[in-house]
Amino acid sequence: MSARTAAPPVPPLDEPTRTAHWGWNEHRYFGHRVFEDLTGRESLAGLVGLSILGRRLTADEAGMLDDAAVVNTLADPRIWPLKLTRTIASYGRIMPALAAGVLMLDGGRVGPYTGCEAAKVLHRFHAELSGSLEPERVQAVVDAYLSENRFVWGFGTPYRKKDERLVAFRPCVERRGRHLLPYWKTMEAVAEVVRATRHEEPNIGIAVAAVTLDMGLDPEANGTLSLAIMHHMFIAQAIEGAKPDHAALRELPSEYVSYRGRAPRVSPRAQQQLGLESRPAREVTREAE
Numbered sequence: 001m002s003a004r005t006a007a008p009p010v011p012p013l014d015e016p017t018r019t020a021h022w023g024w025n026e027h028r029y030f031g032h033r034v035f036e037d038l039t040g041r042e043s044l045a046g047l048v049g050l051s052i053l054g055r056r057l058t059a060d061e062a063g064m065l066d067d068a069a070v071v072n073t074l075a076d077p078r079i080w081p082l083k084l085t086r087t088i089a090s091y092g093r094i095m096p097a098l099a100a101g102v103l104m105l106d107g108g109r110v111g112p113y114t115g116c117e118a119a120k121v122l123h124r125f126h127a128e129l130s131g132s133l134e135p136e137r138v139q140a141v142v143d144a145y146l147s148e149n150r151f152v153w154g155f156g157t158p159y160r161k162k163d164e165r166l167v168a169f170r171p172c173v174e175r176r177g178r179h180l181l182p183y184w185k186t187m188e189a190v191a192e193v194v195r196a197t198r199h200e201e202p203n204i205g206i207a208v209a210a211v212t213l214d215m216g217l218d219p220e221a222n223g224t225l226s227l228a229i230m231h232h233m234f235i236a237q238a239i240e241g242a243k244p245d246h247a248a249l250r251e252l253p254s255e256y257v258s259y260r261g262r263a264p265r266v267s268p269r270a271q272q273q274l275g276l277e278s279r280p281a282r283e284v285t286r287e288a289e
Helices: 034-038 044-053 059-071 080-089 094-104 114-129 135-146 164-175 182-198 204-214 219-241 244-249 268-274
Strands: 258-262 283-287
Touching: 044 059, 044 219, 059 164, 059 204, 059 219, 080 094, 080 219, 094 219, 114 135, 114 182, 114 204, 114 219, 135 182, 164 204, 182 204, 204 219
Parallel strands: none
Antiparallel strands: 258 283
């Protein structure tokens, strides 16, 4: 019997966690003492910003995230991501419905992660323009982008000419003076070109991207931030959908369902076993049992 070979040592992490530390009588979050530094001094928006940016937001930045969360509240349950959340919740469980709503939107063309793609596009435009916002230069950069892409992320709103959320958000940005910051100014310059070229208005996705890029947020993290400020809508749908009187979302009563189509088919082998003659399928109407 051969000697057992010792397992190689587990490689250490490249760097220890900076996120949190549990301690006796006091805990730390990104280096801040939870009870002494954060309790009573930090908001939910501030904690979201700290979690994603790794630094505490200023009061103005946290207020900007609060404004973004409020104007993004488009929670009609007929919108399909929210409808699916309600449908899953109708089985009686809230947490699986929330998890499904989040997973379903990962990389989607609607919902929070459109903000991630819009942030990437705006970051690219901003880098290529290098602070030069002359109309001719902006036109050339946008034209070059459209020669490679079918559309510009962050522009256009389904079924309406303007995104009413951005209409409400713009005064919030201007009131805080953040419309004078670099990424917001780049967004406005690009919007002029896209509006003239494709007749599309910017939507809330690229507006929030501009605000958060001006805060120093990495473009890749914009989807996570957008989810954080939209999560309340999914929570509300999951809670309401899990109520007992929403069982119809899961299964319609049979008296409301009827079948209209071909009659069931029987295979040739089954016909021989049953002594049936082969006959063509015919159209039938059969009420649901």
